[in-house]
Amino acid sequence: MKYPAVLPFSDILPRLTEFDAIIDVRSPSEFAEDHLPGAINLPVLDDEQRVRVGTLYKQASAFEAKKLGAALIAQNIARHIEDGFLGHPQHWKPLVYCWRGGNRSGAMVHILARIGWPVTQLDGGYKEYRRHVNAELATLPERFDFINVLCGPTGSGKSRLLQVLDRQGAQVIDLEHLAAHRGSVLGGLPEEEQPSQKAFESALWQQLRHFDPALPVFIESESKKVGRLRVPDALMEKMRAAACTDVRLDIGERVRLLMDDYAHFVGDPARLNVQLALLTQLHGREKIAHWQQLATAGRMAELVEELLVQHYDPVYRQSIARNFSRYAQATPLVLPDISEHAFEQAARALCAIVGEQRTASAV
DSSP: OOSSEEEOHHHHGGGGGGOSEEEEOSOHHHHHHOOOTTOEEOOSSOHHHHHHHHHHHHHTOHHHHHHHHHHHHHHHHHHHIIIIITTOOTTOOEEEEOSSSSHHHHHHHHHHHHHTOOOEEETTHHHHHHHHHHHHHHHGGGGOSOEEEEEOOTTSSHHHHHHHHHHTTOEEEOHHHHHTBOSSTTOBOTTOOOOOHHHHHHHHHHHHTTSOTTSOEEEEOOOSEETTEEOOHHHHHHHHTSEEEEEEEOHHHHHHHHHHHTHHHHTOHHHHHHHHGGGHHHHHHHHHHHHHHHHHTTOHHHHHHHHIIIIIHHHHHHHHHHHOTTGGGOEEEEESSSOHHHHHHHHHHHHHHHHHHHHHHHO
8 A cells, every 4th residue: 555545434444443543633622622532632733823824824825824834833743753753663553634634634644654654644534534423323323223221210320220231241321421421400520521512422422333233232311411412313312212221219328329429519518509509490599598508507418308309300200201202111120229239230130131121022
């Protein structure tokens, strides 16, 4: 093959793991929004430099902008080679891409190929990758014959059960983990921002494409949005038509679980009270003031139980039957407590139940 090779993503995808490095030469802010799986960021123009070149293009001319851009790109590529590439052998095989497979990645692959490395440029760049991800997310969910949706009110242990299923080798989509959000007004994770919509979709696509369509997939019942991120329509439709498991747990154990999972709020009543204020429109100022007083007084178990009984459980009952058509036929799965042993037993029992259901549906 002649290098630099310029290949479409459809040709690159089956060989993605064969590259020794996947190099995203876009700016740090572009990379942070989303990037190919496993990519590293070696920008040929940083964010400030992109602004300088773009401003010159608008205020002067394309020629003046290209002169400045070429000088900056040459300096940055030289630094990347000196700082990171000098130790690579001649058979080192990188994949390089930019926004649309143009000048930025073109400059990098030209120099690397002239040095003698077998470098490949992604034709169409990141835009072509995004087009592929969007198309796949619209079709991949339909390939799975058996999706099982874990239903159950807030605090019933659905997320923990998914984690145990994953450790036991089952195919699991943990939307809340991918979205870095627990899906409610109190669902934001401490010190962790949600990813961009594009990064969320990339992570979801990366999971789905490695699943075996012949095996069951376990997923938690979610609304169309997890925090500010939107679940792709095709997956949402598949979930809402899927078989359901109703995870059940005593309310006292649910309170214990939630106080453990939301320890960042238990230890910071002021922060919790800010979030509780967001429920004022639903419950009125008097009720919110009462809940805030409980938080301030450290009466967290009492507060959590009231939130479950008066807010989360009614909301759940209203939405679950309306949004999941097979919930009325859900298989009950009762957890005696929130011990690790209980979740491990429940996960094994659920896999056995789903296995029997798959066998019966195939007859």
